[in-house]
Amino acid sequence: MKRFPIVLAGAVSALAAVVGLHSRTAAGHAISVGPANAGSANGSAGTTQATSPPTTNPSPSTTNPSPSTTNPSPSTTNPPPPTTAPATAVARTSTGPVEQYGYGELSVRVTVTGNKITHLAVPTLQTAEQYSQQLAAQVIPMLTSEVLKAQSINIYGISGATYTAEAYVTSLQSALKNLHFS
Amino acid sequence: MEGLRFRAPNPIDRLPMGRLATGHHHGGAVAVVGRPGRRDRSKNVGARAMVSVTFEPRSVNPRKSKLGARLTPEAPAPRPWVRPVALLLVGLGLGATVGVTLTAETLGELKAPGGIAIFLGGLTGLVGMYLALVMVLLISRIPAVERVLGLDGLVRWHRGLAPWPISLLVAHAVIITIGYAQSARAGVWHEFGTLVTGFPFMLIATVGLGFMVMAAVISIRAIRSRLRRETWWVIHLSMYLALALSFAHVIALGPSFVGHPLTRWVWSVAWASTAGVVLVYRIGLPIFRSLRHGLRVVQVKKEAPGVTTVICSGRNVERLAVSGGQFFSWRFLVPGMWWQAHPYSMSALPRPPYLRLTVKNVGDHSAAVAKLRPGVRVAIEGPYGAFTRHAQRHTTAVLIAAGIGITALRALLEDLPSSAQPVVIIRASREEDLCFRSEVTELVKQRRGKLHELVGPRHQVLLDRRSLPQLVPDLLTRDVYVCGPDGFVADVVRLVGRLGVPEEAIHHEAFSL
Numbered sequence: 172m173k174r175f176p177i178v179l180a181g182a183v184s185a186l187a188a189v190v191g192l193h194s195r196t197a198a199g200h201a202i203s204v205g206p207a208n209a210g211s212a213n214g215s216a217g218t219t220q221a222t223s224p225p226t227t228n229p230s231p232s233t234t235n236p237s238p239s240t241t242n243p244s245p246s247t248t249n250p251p252p253p254t255t256a257p258a259t260a261v262a263r264t265s266t267g268p269v270e271q272y273g274y275g276e277l278s279v280r281v282t283v284t285g286n287k288i289t290h291l292a293v294p295t296l297q298t299a300e301q302y303s304q305q306l307a308a309q310v311i312p313m314l315t316s317e318v319l320k321a322q323s324i325n326i327y328g329i330s331g332a333t334y335t336a337e338a339y340v341t342s343l344q345s346a347l348k349n350l351h352f353s
Numbered sequence: 354m355e356g357l358r359f360r361a362p363n364p365i366d367r368l369p370m371g372r373l374a375t376g377h378h379h380g381g382a383v384a385v386v387g388r389p390g391r392r393d394r395s396k397n398v399g400a401r402a403m404v405s406v407t408f409e410p411r412s413v414n415p416r417k418s419k420l421g422a423r424l425t426p427e428a429p430a431p432r433p434w435v436r437p438v439a440l441l442l443v444g445l446g447l448g449a450t451v452g453v454t455l456t457a458e459t460l461g462e463l464k465a466p467g468g469i470a471i472f473l474g475g476l477t478g479l480v481g482m483y484l485a486l487v488m489v490l491l492i493s494r495i496p497a498v499e500r501v502l503g504l505d506g507l508v509r510w511h512r513g514l515a516p517w518p519i520s521l522l523v524a525h526a527v528i529i530t531i532g533y534a535q536s537a538r539a540g541v542w543h544e545f546g547t548l549v550t551g552f553p554f555m556l557i558a559t560v561g562l563g564f565m566v567m568a569a570v571i572s573i574r575a576i577r578s579r580l581r582r583e584t585w586w587v588i589h590l591s592m593y594l595a596l597a598l599s600f601a602h603v604i605a606l607g608p609s610f611v612g613h614p615l616t617r618w619v620w621s622v623a624w625a626s627t628a629g630v631v632l633v634y635r636i637g638l639p640i641f642r643s644l645r646h647g648l649r650v651v652q653v654k655k656e657a658p659g660v661t662t663v664i665c666s667g668r669n670v671e672r673l674a675v676s677g678g679q680f681f682s683w684r685f686l687v688p689g690m691w692w693q694a695h696p697y698s699m700s701a702l703p704r705p706p707y708l709r710l711t712v713k714n715v716g717d718h719s720a721a722v723a724k725l726r727p728g729v730r731v732a733i734e735g736p737y738g739a740f741t742r743h744a745q746r747h748t749t750a751v752l753i754a755a756g757i758g759i760t761a762l763r764a765l766l767e768d769l770p771s772s773a774q775p776v777v778i779i780r781a782s783r784e785e786d787l788c789f790r791s792e793v794t795e796l797v798k799q800r801r802g803k804l805h806e807l808v809g810p811r812h813q814v815l816l817d818r819r820s821l822p823q824l825v826p827d828l829l830t831r832d833v834y835v836c837g838p839d840g841f842v843a844d845v846v847r848l849v850g851r852l853g854v855p856e857e858a859i860h861h862e863a864f865s866l
Contacts, residue, residue, distance in 0.1 A: 174436070174437065174440050177437050177440040177441050177444060178440050178441070178443055178444035178447070179444060180441070180444060181440070181441040181442065181443065181444020181445040181446075181447070181448060182444040182445070182447040182448035182451070183444075183448060184445070184448060185444070185445040185446070185447070185448025185449040185452060186448035186449070186451050186452045186455075187448075187452075188448075188449070188452070189448070189449050189452025189453055189455075189456060190452055190455065190456055193452070193456035194456075271537060271538060271539075272537075274533075274536075274537065274547075274551070274552075275536065275537070297465060298536075300462070300471055300475075300606070300608050301457065301608040301611040301612060302552070302605065302606045302608070302611045305611055305612055334551065
């Protein structure tokens with residue numbers, strides 16, 4: 172054990188080197204790590220956000236898991252909108268409850284314009300670790316485009332991300348129910 | 354008084370060797386009765402031929418101060434810088450492993466539910482896997498490292514390190530499950546099921562951990578001592594399988610690797626190279642050497658009660674680099690024995706085309722050695738061992754052996770220069786247990802050393818702090834080589850240490866690997 176200091180010296184210097192290298196290149200890595208709020212297909216703010224904030228902060232929207240927090244718009248619901256449909260249709264937004272899905276939790280915010288789902292976002296996405304984070308970041312845009320295409324929650328699941336897809340659909344379903352979207 | 358203690362089995366005890374005429378001068382190195390081996394080897398060397406080979410010491414040319422030149426090359430000398438460099442590399446790897454774990458973590462992730470447990474789980478897992486890598490490298494017998502530490506040193510390090518990776522990896526599995534359960538707000542058992550079935554490569558990694566724990570449990574001393582060596586060995590091999598099964602989940606899920614192609618690449622290369630090192634040094638090199646030398650048993654003879662000498666003959670033995678005091682792992686290719694290799698010392702330097710090993714019958718395998726027939730093919734691994742003249746720190750040496758330890762000592766003695774003036778102390782319970790008596794006498798004489806044979810029951814013939822300095826007055830200026838049963842070696846090492854011999858001048862080798 173006389174030579175233990177050699178091991179220790181090696182360990183400390185390598186540790187310092189890795190941490191130093193990391194902090195120098197941290198900025199570069201951050202972008203690659205993941206668009207956590209990679210919600211909308213419409214290219215919302217998701218991509219420009221840095222890594223840490225999205226996974227972590229129980230962002231304001233998580234505090235209102237109940238469907239009651241839908242936008243003020245519900246009162247204005249006029250189910251039979253006149254012929255002016257596309258131009259005058261009111262955009263209504265609702266956020267579904269935060270769904271636990273084993274590897275994390277997410278909620279879906281949906282915007283319906285007239286009779287059309289026009290925008291989807293994931294205001295809450297919190298995962299336990301990097302792998303699930305990356306997986307969700309990959310899967311959510313796919314789910315979003317599927318829903319926008321199908322204009323309903325009847326979409327094909329994504330193999331390898333069954334739980335994520337289920338949570339996404341469940342949260343979306345509640346949000347759409349709030350808007351009385353059929 | 355002392356004269357009674359050290360029963361002199363023959364008049365040579367305590368006499369300067371030079372005065373004795375022993376009549377063991379052979380003109381040549383090897384006396385072969387029957388057909389000469391060199392011509393014969395094309396026709397299945399010694400298959401049934403009556404061959405009698407003697408390994409009597411070669412005579413010394415009195416006009417040259419040098420002893421008879423070696424007939425085979427010496428094993429490469431150990432490089433003293435290998436040890437600090439290897440330790441530094443191990444330290445660097447450890448630091449880097451901790452480093453990539455720390456930097457993969459963000460403060461936010463730590464604060465999230467289960468974040469701390471998941472971080473600790475990742476850290477224990479990665480450090481555990483890194484130490485497992487070091488364990489594999491230790492036991493892979495990298496020649497440069499083996500020459501410095503000896504195979505028994507490698508095994509000792511491997512054993513000493515073993516509890517760390519095992520406990521870290523078990524802790525990893527437990528802590529990370531708890532972390533995920535906290536994060537998903539689920540029960541631990543439920544979360545365990547989710548982790549194993551839901552995440553990629555987690556099922557095989559869990560199976561791998563099972564194998565690892567099993568292999569670790571059977572290596573616990575109390576349990577291992579109840580198992581046959583072969584049973585233990587076969588089960589222990591599943592460690593390799595366990596590590597292979599665990600590899601994928603580390604790369605696919607480890608926070609240090611997901612989204613970090615560089616660390617992923619470095620980690621994969623490190624493991625691939627380790628696998629390569631194992632394949633080359635534990636499988637490739639032994640097969641190459643075995644094929645190159647094509648050894649066969651030519652003679653099996655009883656050396657002493659329960660002690661058997663086997664002489665093998667092969668091709669290119671004159672190119673087999675080996676030092677006196679080293680050993681091979683021998684694999685006798687006959688039904689029932691071919692699948693296990695056992696370490697036995699060479700009891701003399703090779704005499705091309707012959708090698709000699711001497712075995713004490715202590716187990717099934719060594720007992721079966723006595724029944725080997727001439728013509729049996731032999732595969733070898735090695736040579737291994739740092740118990741050679743390269744270990745010397747001083748010019749002179751004292752060699753102490755008990756029981757079957759005489760084999761390695763006899764070969765080492767042959768490799769010592771005359772300047773070593775070796776004092777040889779041989780301990781035996783009965784006179785008939787003394788092997789190679791004439792050979793040792795001759796070798797000691799050639800080197801102007803002294804031979805002390807201590808024969809008698811252990812409690813009557815003492816080797817203690819009073820008697821040893823009397824036998825070796827200049828003990829502190831000599832290297833001490835000790836060889837024999839574990840208990841004997843431990844006793845003598847403790848004794849000479851207490852008498853003031855510094856640790857680096859004490860050389861010994863554990864027999865039970």
